[in-house]
Amino acid sequence: MLMKTLFYISLMLLLSGCATTYKTFTTEQFPFKELQTENPKIAYTARQGVMFNTNNFKYAKREQKEGYSLIAFKIVNKSGAPINVSDFKYSCGGSTAITPISMDEYIKENKQKEGLYWLYLGLVSPNPFMGKQGLGKVIPVGVAPAIVNFALAHKANKKMKQNIMLYDMTNKVIQPNDTIYGILPFKGVANCGEIYITTPAQ
Secondary structure, eight states: OHHHHHHHHHHHHHHHOOOOOOOOOOGGGSOOOOOBOOSSSEEEEEEOOHHHHTTOHHHHHHHHHHTEEEEEEEEEEOSSSOEEGGGOEEEETTTEEEOOOOHHHHHHHHSOOGGGGGGGGGOEEEOTTTTSTTOOSEEEOOHHHHHHHHHHHHHHHHHHHHHHHHTBOTTOEEOTTOEEEEEEEEESOTTOOOEEEEOTTO
């Protein structure tokens, strides 16, 4: 009974797709729109769909399923004083307030589930030599797929974490007249048209 259950779970995994690699990106590579300059302290522009636009479709699919979004920003400090990104307020369409979540939460919820690929071990095939002494009725054919997919997912998740942590804008300080590129994770902003930023005492 257990073997049959594992077999069906493993079959579902196969049908839902194998582990994939992760494609690294730089935030400077995104085709940002024109800067919004109405704010007296900063000029900025945002680019949604980071995972989709970098061809990391498996991660983009997980984002869509869980309601997360990784958004890229280009921000220019027009003021004469340093500005901390953590002081910014964000809104969707200029009216609905949205707040970045922690990058740790984003990574935890959107990484490939490495451990699930061990369920491939439940895949078996009838033994063509069944009946010969010393041989069982089935052959475990899921060992290689389990190892390969686990290793692939583990490596991809590690690469993803290193890549997005490198560009995490949380608590970054923008010096006067400097421009920074970075990313922030949000939840529940999939249907947001434009992202707007306001600064303290604007």
